[in-house]
Amino acid sequence: MSMPMTSTGRPIPRADCLAHADGTITFDVAGGAATGTALLLKRRGGKGTADELRLPLTGSGDGAARAVLAPSAELAEGRWDVCAESGEVLESGIRDLRAIVDQDPVRGPVAVRVPYPTADGRLAVRCWVRAPHAEAGAIELAPDQVAMTVEGVLYGAELGEGAVARARLRSGERVHEVPVTGDGRAFGFTLPFGPLAEGAAEEQLWELWLRPAPDVAEVRISRILDDVWDKKSIFVYPEQRTAGGTAAPCYTGDNSLCVRITTVP
Amino acid sequence: MRISFLLHNAYGIGGTIRTTFNLAHALAERHDVEIVSVFRHRDEPAMGAPAGVTMKHLVDLRKKSPGYDGNDPLAKLPAKVFPRGDGRHKQYSRLTDVRIAAHLSSLDADMVVGTRPGLNVTIARQTRRGVVRVGQEHLTLDSHGYRLRREIAHRYTMLDAVTTVTEADARSYRERLKLPGVRIEAVPNSVPAPAVAPADCTSKWVVAAGRLTRVKRYDLLVEAFSKVVAARPDWRLRIYGSGDASGNEKQALRALIDERGLHNHVFLMGPANPLEAEWVKGSIAAVTSRLESFGMTIVEAMRCGLPVVSTDCPHGPAEIIEDGVDGRLVPVGDVDAIADALLALIGDDELRQRAGRAALAASARFDPAPIAERHEALFTELVARGEGARSRGALREVLHRGRSALYDKAYSLRYLAADVIRRGKKSA
Numbered sequence: 001m002s003m004p005m006t007s008t009g010r011p012i013p014r015a016d017c018l019a020h021a022d023g024t025i026t027f028d029v030a031g032g033a034a035t036g037t038a039l040l041l042k043r044r045g046g047k048g049t050a051d052e053l054r055l056p057l058t059g060s061g062d063g064a065a066r067a068v069l070a071p072s073a074e075l076a077e078g079r080w081d082v083c084a085e086s087g088e089v090l091e092s093g094i095r096d097l098r099a100i101v102d103q104d105p106v107r108g109p110v111a112v113r114v115p116y117p118t119a120d121g122r123l124a125v126r127c128w129v130r131a132p133h134a135e136a137g138a139i140e141l142a143p144d145q146v147a148m149t150v151e152g153v154l155y156g157a158e159l160g161e162g163a164v165a166r167a168r169l170r171s172g173e174r175v176h177e178v179p180v181t182g183d184g185r186a187f188g189f190t191l192p193f194g195p196l197a198e199g200a201a202e203e204q205l206w207e208l209w210l211r212p213a214p215d216v217a218e219v220r221i222s223r224i225l226d227d228v229w230d231k232k233s234i235f236v237y238p239e240q241r242t243a244g245g246t247a248a249p250c251y252t253g254d255n256s257l258c259v260r261i262t263t264v265p
Numbered sequence: 266m267r268i269s270f271l272l273h274n275a276y277g278i279g280g281t282i283r284t285t286f287n288l289a290h291a292l293a294e295r296h297d298v299e300i301v302s303v304f305r306h307r308d309e310p311a312m313g314a315p316a317g318v319t320m321k322h323l324v325d326l327r328k329k330s331p332g333y334d335g336n337d338p339l340a341k342l343p344a345k346v347f348p349r350g351d352g353r354h355k356q357y358s359r360l361t362d363v364r365i366a367a368h369l370s371s372l373d374a375d376m377v378v379g380t381r382p383g384l385n386v387t388i389a390r391q392t393r394r395g396v397v398r399v400g401q402e403h404l405t406l407d408s409h410g411y412r413l414r415r416e417i418a419h420r421y422t423m424l425d426a427v428t429t430v431t432e433a434d435a436r437s438y439r440e441r442l443k444l445p446g447v448r449i450e451a452v453p454n455s456v457p458a459p460a461v462a463p464a465d466c467t468s469k470w471v472v473a474a475g476r477l478t479r480v481k482r483y484d485l486l487v488e489a490f491s492k493v494v495a496a497r498p499d500w501r502l503r504i505y506g507s508g509d510a511s512g513n514e515k516q517a518l519r520a521l522i523d524e525r526g527l528h529n530h531v532f533l534m535g536p537a538n539p540l541e542a543e544w545v546k547g548s549i550a551a552v553t554s555r556l557e558s559f560g561m562t563i564v565e566a567m568r569c570g571l572p573v574v575s576t577d578c579p580h581g582p583a584e585i586i587e588d589g590v591d592g593r594l595v596p597v598g599d600v601d602a603i604a605d606a607l608l609a610l611i612g613d614d615e616l617r618q619r620a621g622r623a624a625l626a627a628s629a630r631f632d633p634a635p636i637a638e639r640h641e642a643l644f645t646e647l648v649a650r651g652e653g654a655r656s657r658g659a660l661r662e663v664l665h666r667g668r669s670a671l672y673d674k675a676y677s678l679r680y681l682a683a684d685v686i687r688r689g690k691k692s693a
Contacts, residue, residue, distance in 0.1 A: 016460070094539060096461045098546045101468060138529040227546070234532050238523035 023071030036085030092117035132156030160213030193247035275302035291637030293317035350413030351383030389423035455636035459541035463570030472547030492604035567628035572620035
């Protein structure tokens with residue numbers, strides 16, 4: 001119900017979002033007159049022509065206007081701010097994202113777009129573009145084995161002989177590899193924490209990658225096929241005791257899967 | 266009618282403010298409505314001013330305002346008229362006493378409506394003759410401390426009507442207090458229709474939302490969901506909300522989720538506002554509270570088309586949910602019963618979707634328009650009792666004033682005695 005004001009005393013225009021199952025997102029802007037004839041999507045940190053997208057606004061007669069982000073529109077991975085044509089920010093209104101809560105894309109590159117409110121309530125869109133994509137699912141923890149078992153789904157690539165999951169220390173060269181089992185698109189692996197924790201002197205973050213076959217590029221394992229744009233504090237896992245501290249799976253601010261190793265002095 | 270609401274602070278955020286705004290806005294279509302806020306600490310109401318309603322304030326707490334009242338010496342002295350039993354007493358002062366008294370004794374309205382016990386008591390004591398006095402109870406009689414309940418019993422005799430948000434609480438007022446001639450009526454809170462389309466109840470999510478405090482008993486919901494997952498691992502639970510001044514159960518719930526190995530199935534989502542877009546991601550809503558003065562979240566979820574599994578706790582749920590039709594009522598604190606009720610809805614898509622549609626239809630009775638009509642009917646009747654009633658009221662007033670003086674003494678003596686006894690017990 002609140003109505004924030006601009007410095008000139010005009011209410012900040014507010015946009016409601018509706019996500020459709022086919023990937024389309026519609027933006028309904030109240031106070032449409034204030035926003036001009038289009039919405040601008042600007043990729044944060046981007047300077048090129050591909051980092052700005054103009055979405056025409058069409059009036060619905062009662063002062064509201066609608067812009068449509070088609071699934072075919074190209075948006076690079078990152079955070080896109082939604083602005084009025086004047087560059088003025090929009091307030092994030094009601095975001096009806098039920099259609100993207102449990103996604104399972106059938107074909108093509110995985111392109112995920114989640115409208116979200118920034119910390120100060122402005123509307124932005126979080127985009128991921130992955131081809132291929134390794135989606136993390138359930139993570140089982142086996143305290144007696146000090147290990148985790150990850151289940152996932154691979155999109156846009158085939159699991160071959162010799163597929164491996166690789167834990168790579170974020171700030172270093174160390175890599176630890178375990179075999180991956182597969183069944184169609186589904187993959188799974190068990191990663192013991194012991195070797196990761198070995199010799200750790202401080203908190204360490206190990207990134208998890210999937211290499212579907214020996215001669216192909218690695219794929220970052222992430223969890224992006226839903227409406228939770230920031231999983232860090234929501235998808236939280238219990239810590240396991242290691243010889244020298246604790247280990248637990250976690251997600252980064254980009255929703256990529258990691259293992260966090262801590263040491264107890 | 267000219268209707269004047271008296272609100273603690275119309276510029277903050279809260280359930281009473283929202284409800285009062287909804288009602289004032291609806292009444293303003295046909296009546297002259299004002300909201301008088303005791304305090305004003307910001308320029309614009311945080312929840313948006315209701316259209317068509319005149320906003321006034323009595324004490325200005327905006328430091329930059331030319332009318333700033335914070336330096337008034339009276340603001341440093343404790344309130345004498347505003348009752349000490351009201352939890353907000355510390356915020357009131359001799360200054361608020363003086364301003365409220367001046368407001369109530371010169372009120373240019375047919376009726377004044379109080380929105381919390383301390384203000385209702387003040388209205389009962391100080392409103393000028395000829396103005397109809399209504400006291401609204403947004404919590405429950407039970408939820409107030411001993412001291413405030415005594416004050417209510419004693420002072421509400423001078424009101425024309427008391428409204429509660431549940432029939433159960435109205436019964437408490439009727440049966441436990443002697444308020445002769447005071448009309449006591451239950452009118453539930455209103456919830457506007459959501460801006461999103463209703464849920465179709467096909468997703469495999471259970472949704473709960475509220476403050477993460479002890480009284481909400483989310484621990485029971487997590488325990489129950491452990492049983493749900495054992496039978497139906499394809500279903501998951503989202504709990505929205507955060508702690509508040511009275512506590513934060515997040516860490517305890519996190520630990521319980523870890524202990525039960527539910528980290529793939531139960532998610533603490535943090536706060537979300539508005540909630541309607543989150544309800545519709547679910548197919549069932551769950552409420553496992555020990556206490557719900559009304560049960561606003563139950564109505565919100567139903568208005569989004571979700572069947573609700575709720576504990577049959579005092580006071581609201583049983584007056585909102587029709588057990589077996591648009592949701593389920595289960596015994597308070599019964600983990601197995603909660604799990605069984607959830608599983609029954611989870612296991613039968615047709616039943617769940619039918620219950621969701623029933624919830625959507627049944628919850629339309631909480632729309633602001635019909636709820637405002639019920640208030641309006643009561644208000645109209647009270648004002649129309651007219652001169653006769655008013656002179657009877659006046660007679661009652663004289664009688665009560667006489668009785669009041671006696672009461673005052675007996676009351677303070679009794680109160681003092683009780684206080685001494687309690688203190689004795691505490692030190693023993």
